Amino acid sequence: MQLIVAFTFMSFVIFPAFTFAQNPILFFSGDLRGEIKPCGCAEEGDMGGLLRRLTYIKQNNSVNRIIYFDLGNNFPVPSQQGDLKIPLIHSALEKMNPEVVLVGPNEWQNGLHWLDSKVPYLLSNQSKKLNFLNLKIINHENHQIIVLGYLSPTLVYQNKNDSPVIFPINQELLTSWRDKIQKNIAQFRILLFRGNEHELNLFEKSSMFDLIVAGSNNNDELNQVLKMEVDTRDIPMIPTKGQGILSGELDVNGKIIPANRENDSGSLSVSWLGRNIEDDPELLESFMSYDDAVKELFFRNLELKKEHLKDSPFIGNQVCAACHPKSMDVWKKSRHANAFATLEKLGKHFDPECLECHVVGLKPWTTPENSSEAIRKFEGKRGFLSMELTPHLVNVQCENCHGPALDHLANSKIKPAMHNPDSVCVECHQGSHSPLFDYKKYWQKIKHGP
Incomplete structure (x- = not known):
């Protein structure tokens, strides 16, 4: 299996050999799907989790300028226990300090009222009915980055009797986006994407973006897929269920250099969040509060089940x-x-x-x-x-x-x-x-x- 094979050399890629430089390192992750912490039942599958992700970001941020982008879809499927996870996820995201978080289908399914205003949610194909970020400009010394985010309308429910809340990719949307990009002249243009291959092809053919990173459409964490194929090239796709982080260095010429060439996904490299990454202590209190809330829910429901x-x-x-x-x-x-x-x-x-x-x-x-x-x-x-x-x-x-x-x-x-x-x-x-x-x-x- 693809993921099991990756373990044979994982120790070499968990912490890529970043050196302190003026060039920023771009991090991409997300797609937690409510898996806030791996269960730990088997070492081979003990990957990911918020505690390890925060540790990894902090450790790399201590020697580099990390610019973190989150592809969203972090919420669990709706449930009583899922409701307890959402504040914990937001608390962790705030500590990770992402530049933006793409609104995902799981966030949509739970209800947009759950989205914390302190988290910089991004949705560039939204209508005026919504009030998320349309784009984000990031300035870093000699670099100026613009990032947009696309969530496919095919992945969410919209009332057919009302006007659309999010728009599909078409010529009108592309023209509008091109105007926004031209008004905000940036050296490097990023698209955070979640949708299907047809939509991805249209964005790729538009030549508007220097880097497109896709949210995972893979449901099998044992066979991680790290790319989406389009007509011209492969597009990097983040690991499913937050089990790893994609990264690359943005050089002075506006080119992406994979942080570790031994284990790359197109223009980005992948680092798996395994057991050798310790849990960040800053989140432990939040996790203890979550466990207490789950216990309280368990006993509350127990009365109903007797x-x-x-x-x-x-x-x-x-x-x-x-x-x-x-x-x-x-x-x-x-x-x-x-x-x-x-x-x-x-x-x-x-x-x-x-x-x-x-x-x-x-x-x-x-x-x-x-x-x-x-x-x-x-x-x-x-x-x-x-x-x-x-x-x-x-x-x-x-x-x-x-x-x-x-x-x-x-x-x-x-x-x-x-x-x-x-x-x-x-x-x-x-x-x-x-x-x-x-x-x-x-x-x-x-x-x-x-």
């Missing part, structure tokens, strides 16, 4: 052990048997985003396709509520893979709901949580019979 306990179809593996002692012996020796303890050590045993893969039935259960009516009656039922209320459902157990066993307990002829439990593995063993997952190899660690 009704589910009365008709839960999950019974816990201590009941299973009576008829399946050999399987129970295998389970006790596996890491699944200590899944909850790993969260307790990190203080994350109240965080639903972590709990769902460390307990039984936290999320409403979804029945498999072609299930019988007897199985479908369990649709939407829950299991684990808390350590105090449902201690028999902590850790990864039989019912995580085989489904609710209440009916099987009453009548052994009724088989567990999941006939192909291997399909369940990838619900947790996926992405950066388990980048080396291979069902055949992992099955050998927990192989058991009936």
